[in-house]
Amino acid sequence: MDIKIQQVETSKIESVDFSNLSFGQVFTDHMLVCSYTNGEWESPEIIPYGPMTFEPSARVFHYGQAVFEGMKAYKDDDGDIFLFRPDESIKRLNASSERLAMPALPEEIFHEGLKQLLHLDTEWIKKGFGNSLYLRPFVIATEPAISASPSNDYKFIIICSPAQSYYAGEVRVVVADKFSRAADGGVGYAKAAGNYASQFYPTSLAHKEGYQQIIWTDANTHEYMEEAGTMNIFFRIGDKLITAPTNDRILDGITRKSIIQLAKDNNIDIEVRNIKVSEIREAAEKGELKELFGSGTAAVVNPIKGFKHKDFTYELPELESTYASFFKEKLMNIQYNKSEDVHGWRVKV
Template identity: 60%
Template sequence: MSSQIEIQRIEKSKIASVDFNNLPFGSVYSDHMLECNFKNGAWQTPVIKPFSPISLDPSSKIFHYGQSIFEGMKAYKDAENNTLLFRPLDNWKRLNKSAERLMIPQIPEEIFMEGLKALLKVDNDWIPTNEGSSLYIRPFMFATGSGFHASPANEYKFIIATAPSGAYFAGKVKVLIEEKYARAANGGVGYAKAGGNYAAQFYPTQLAMDKGYNQVIWTDDNTHQFIEEAGAMNIFIRINDTLITSPTSDRILDGITRKSILQIAEDAGIQTEVRKISVGEVVEAAKNGNLKEMFGAGTAAVISPIAGFGYQENDYELPVLENSFAAQLKKKITDIQTNKVADPYGWRIFV
């Protein structure tokens, strides 16, 4: 497949204009992107081309019926300048799970993996080597076929774009437990990385930000009594020395970082529980001092500690711990990702 990928190189790289010591998250873009079109019932030959705008007909169904899905990944450099990926096949499988739910044709593993590796080789100099930085990778697929009829499109576009990035969050994160709005419902698309899931989060998140919070803790759509996700991330809650996270479902994304944390924590002797956890249990643990940590987990931030949360007009602060579970687990994951320690799980892939 790699020999079949067409490569159109940029005339002049813009890399010299980038300050790699001061990278915002996801807003500086590498020189190239991979593009592959689906038409006449088949995926066409992938092309690596200069990062550039896309031209679409106003009747393209992405604009009208929202057939759009994406993934989030990262590439890293180790001390020997090797390029590494972390569990990329999990991203490919999840992208296709999302595609199935939104009636988008699934992308073959060969196009996804060989196209990604070829793109990283072309833009290898864009992968940061600074501590805490990485090359954020955004594979996405959307409907390009035209028509106002409410039905799946007959043409689609798959793109992989990349952005050298620093930390996702800076400073302490304070969250508000949501009591009215829901991120997803049973039977819906909450488990898929569909663009509409995130668009629907923006309004309630802004309401929380207007009150002085950074993010929302989502609760179940029916009773709003059970903790589900933290903003755009999975959530972990430590009560005493037990680390708890909600089970995946139609409403909750099967996070790759989440799965990694559970495996590493269990192997490190940390007691873990995957179960429903009520808001009442969290509030009670905060009141009696048993709530030790809360943190979000996802590709972008890896682990984002939560400093405090609000619920029913009350604020609860979390203690500042030395050698927290969040710090231990983040170090272990990032050390595996950057080839600083052994990888007993086979998660690390060299490009």
């Protein structure tokens, strides 16, 4: 597959302090851009990362026709580059696109584009457990026309941002009882741009109360735990791990499904079923709620220290040995080529 590459004259890598990175603010030297027009995807190009021109009437600005993925590239001690389950990312990107009436991207453009981009920007992927290159493939509607209908033109773009081991600080969450993230029959299962902006305001209200994130509940009754917007959610009651099934409101997280598999592999009792908020409150009151953690690409596994639901608050106990750290280590060992990979999740690029 032919990808035209226009290299930067001078890398900006020397100006970057890799020991002091804010998430998603510094981008590598290059990006991949592929245009869709007249019903087909053109040849992708790799060009220097930088500002691009768009008509102010481009549909993405008006109607939110945009989808994305979040991925990471890892480097092992030999300097080889790996991705984690990239086949799942392109499948989900195309499922998201379908729901937003956007054209599917050929898998070859995705895989080959990532490969060539990562080899070109390989110096930006630092060795060391926890270091990674965060990858953001996304598709946006670019046709300059403001009738409320699907765009005829799109751009698929991959930008890359170096990331350190992710520590979000102590995370406490509010369980939603008024605001909602997604409707039955809506786009909650898609990585659609509009699903994110709609969470910012309720999350800002949570911040004011000292909570960092929200666990969304079903919009109809607010009785069932769903997901946290940028993470899927797991509950440990006694030694049993529970997470909600995916549906059209919940993102089918790749870290989530990997944890479910790892639980099975390691004889951890895992249930994928609807979870009532009242069940979690009762387990907390009885002292049976041992852990609460989120899963996602950025943090891998993110332990949650406490939660609030209406007037009920609860601090999780401090455990010596947690499922959260068990799964995080298992996953990172696979991602960084430090352990066997029986499921073939690790892909060398």
